[in-house]
Amino acid sequence: MEEFGIKTSIHFGKNALEYLKKLQGAGIFIVTDPFMVESGLVERITGYLEKDRCTIFSNVVPDPPLELVIEGVKEVIKHRPDTLIALGGGSAIDEAKAIMHFSRQIGNLPDMEFIAVPTTSGTGSEVTSFAVITDREKGIKYPLVDQSLLPDTAILDASLVKSVPKTVVADTGMDVLTHALEAYVSTKANAFTDALAEKAAVTVLRYLIRSYTSQEDFRAREEMHNASCMAGLAFDRTSLGVNHAIAHNIGGKFKVPHGRTNAVLLPYVVEFNADMKEFNPRAYTRAAEKYAAIAQLAGIGGGNVRAGVKNLVREIRKMQEQMKMPFGFKDCGILPEEYQKQKDAVAQGALADACIRTNPRDVSREDILELLKRAYQGIR
Numbered sequence: 001m002e003e004f005g006i007k008t009s010i011h012f013g014k015n016a017l018e019y020l021k022k023l024q025g026a027g028i029f030i031v032t033d034p035f036m037v038e039s040g041l042v043e044r045i046t047g048y049l050e051k052d053r054c055t056i057f058s059n060v061v062p063d064p065p066l067e068l069v070i071e072g073v074k075e076v077i078k079h080r081p082d083t084l085i086a087l088g089g090g091s092a093i094d095e096a097k098a099i100m101h102f103s104r105q106i107g108n109l110p111d112m113e114f115i116a117v118p119t120t121s122g123t124g125s126e127v128t129s130f131a132v133i134t135d136r137e138k139g140i141k142y143p144l145v146d147q148s149l150l151p152d153t154a155i156l157d158a159s160l161v162k163s164v165p166k167t168v169v170a171d172t173g174m175d176v177l178t179h180a181l182e183a184y185v186s187t188k189a190n191a192f193t194d195a196l197a198e199k200a201a202v203t204v205l206r207y208l209i210r211s212y213t214s215q216e217d218f219r220a221r222e223e224m225h226n227a228s229c230m231a232g233l234a235f236d237r238t239s240l241g242v243n244h245a246i247a248h249n250i251g252g253k254f255k256v257p258h259g260r261t262n263a264v265l266l267p268y269v270v271e272f273n274a275d276m277k278e279f280n281p282r283a284y285t286r287a288a289e290k291y292a293a294i295a296q297l298a299g300i301g302g303g304n305v306r307a308g309v310k311n312l313v314r315e316i317r318k319m320q321e322q323m324k325m326p327f328g329f330k331d332c333g334i335l336p337e338e339y340q341k342q343k344d345a346v347a348q349g350a351l352a353d354a355c356i357r358t359n360p361r362d363v364s365r366e367d368i369l370e371l372l373k374r375a376y377q378g379i380r
């Protein structure tokens with residue numbers, strides 16, 4: 001027997017932020033980054049609240065480190081708020097999740113409401129039980145997985161992503177596509193997660209370039225914001241695959257943005273999982289059939305499964321080119337000597353990553369090293 005449920009209440013569409021009016025009179029702890037404060041975006045949140053009851057913790061940085069989580073936990077225990085709000089991209093939400101989780105455990109604060117307000121369209125973290133925290137000394141990213149990390153409420157307001165710069169739109173958008181495709185071919189996928197993953201993937205293929213091209217295309221920004229959430233709902237149930245297993249370790253070692261890392265790897269991982277070295281129309285893998293189904297739904301499919309997979313890979317690379325993204329890690333600034341020094345550690349870390357367990361094809365150390373070799377050079 002399988003089960004599918006959604007714990008997080010999702011508020012989206014016009015005036016979604018008005019949900020915050022319900023928090024009048026509550027003690028609020030807001031976890032965000034300095035830019036949200038400097039740009040005035042945090043005032044979009046506090047404007048619905050009683051400002052004298054708000055504490056703003058703006059010590060969020062990309063790839064949140066353990067020491068900032070500890071600092072945040074101390075502040076939450078000190079203020080004992082009724083509600084914790086995460087405002088920002090994946091790093092802010094991940095840091096807030098870890099702060100919330102450990103505050104509840106250490107400080108005995110079980111009744112706090114946890115609200116996530118994403119300001120990028122990429123991680124889907126507002127509806128997942130995952131968070132990634134970095135140990136800077138060891139250069140390792142630790143995925144946390146626990147149902148207690150799920151926000152109680154997610155607020156999707158596309159006006160908050162209207163001014164996101166093009167490079168961030170590209171990185172986060174390709175992250176959404178990777179989430180959707182890995183969830184879709186996961187060994188834990190089911191009919192309900194497939195529906196969410198299909199919708200998310202097709203939405204990205206139709207709207208990401210529009211969102212990248214124009215900040216004024218509100219429809220495209222809104223579609224991408226919703227797609228990010230749907231992909232998050234899917235992979236929270238299915239987990240991910242080798243793409244993320246490698247990306248977590250590349251990010252920890254080389255500081256390449258997570259979405260960009262996923263984008264570089266994605267075409268190679270799709271080809272690897274599809275496993276179509278030999279032409280045998282009777283022996284297509286389940287992953288190949290599902291990739292081809294996505295291509296068909298997006299209007300880029302071919303006459304058979306093989307053509308559909310190839311067209312999907314071609315479309316991913318076309319999108320990377322249109323958004324001026326790197327095709328290989330060499331173009332991300334990773335020096336050859338650093339790559340050679342760290343590749344074995346990356347492979348070892350990827351094999352130990354929990355995401356690899358649900359990859360649709362078994363993965364060996366040699367497979368990962370080959371994927372890394374191709375992805376480093378951008379071999380097409």
